[in-house]
Amino acid sequence: MGKWNKGKWLFTVSALVLGLAACGQGAAEKEEGATSASGEGTQTVVVGVAPGPYGEMVTDVLGPLMEEKGFTLTTKTFNDYVQPNKALADEQIDANLFQHTAYLEKFSADNGLDLTALGHVPTLGMGIYSKELKSLSELPEGAKVSIANDASNLARTLQLLEANELVTIADEIDETKATVNDIAENPKNFDFKELDAAQLARSIDNVDIALVPGNFSWAADLDPADALALEKLQEQYKNVVAVRTQEKDSELGQAFTEVLTSDAFKEAIAASPFKDFDQPASWNK
Known part of the structure; x- marks a missing residue:
């Protein structure tokens, strides 16, 4: 990065x-x-x-x-x-x-x-970062995706994935409280790795993409200009x-x-x- x-x-x-x-x-x-x-x-x-x-x-x-x-x-x-x-x-x-x-x-x-x-x-919102990929379109079938395991960041993670048409959250679910169990469609069959938010930046070497909250990406010297996508904040x-x-x-x-x-x-x-x-x-x- x-x-x-x-x-x-x-x-x-x-x-x-x-x-x-x-x-x-x-x-x-x-x-x-x-x-x-x-x-x-x-x-x-x-x-x-x-x-x-x-x-x-x-x-x-x-x-x-x-x-x-x-x-x-x-x-x-x-x-x-x-x-x-x-x-x-x-x-x-x-x-x-x-x-x-x-x-x-x-x-x-x-x-x-x-x-x-x-x-x-x-x-600085959450970003999608990768060591190897240059575009979300390059994501392979069964890609390894590291995400936060705490409720607040996890819900934002799923919203960011949905905003980029990578997953779909079930209609009846409150998106601000969504978990991986609420994913209705996962077309690329992502293999989710739930980690403590502070560990996500370090997980980039071992996954295809990592969704990293702003404070932690900044602390890890990840350049937001290199993110494959950034959260659009309300x-x-x-x-x-x-x-x-x-x-x-x-x-x-x-x-x-x-x-x-x-x-x-x-x-x-x-x-x-x-x-x-x-x-x-x-x-x-």
Whole structure:
């Protein structure tokens, strides 16, 4: 599989933001000695992330753009999907980027948290990867296919296979809860190998195709441009920058919103390793 140097594009990203004007200061701590392009002091903002590509997106793409608006972004990594929202609500961090809208809304409702999404970012969905094949049309009869064994990723796996006309899920089945037992048609008689999601990238050497969730493909340096197919995410499953609701209209909230909807952000993404991620629907309008 192709790999890329995740640092070689930083000069390009930096060049894209030189034209942005610095504005305002936010609700975070001022960082001593730091200055924006206008010469004004910047304020440090702590953004919670989970392992995966979004910490790098914060540091390498959003960071330079927010710097021009007077904010210096740093990241705090959490190893689960529970603490980043609780830490945000408890004012231990200033924002987070690790979750999609559907998860944010359900988690906030279940835990009585008042958090708000400011905007979507390009999101890496599940991909179909192969060491040998160049196209899904090359899949042989009885191909070995490694898939996730957990309910959430397995259902997404089957939906991705169905979207590419490789299997058909029974009509009466809720696709979001589908398992291999719910496959109505398997025309190529795939031999499914159910594995822990974290093992899927490593299984590529031993199968014809592996369906790998985004975070794990990123960690394994699989280039999404090399995927035989990528999951097309619904908008509620694309990741968002979230803040406490009372900070939505603060200078920090406004700066994030302006950056997330800016042409400069789109251009920086286009020059980055995140260029093949599934883009927010608004970018195509």
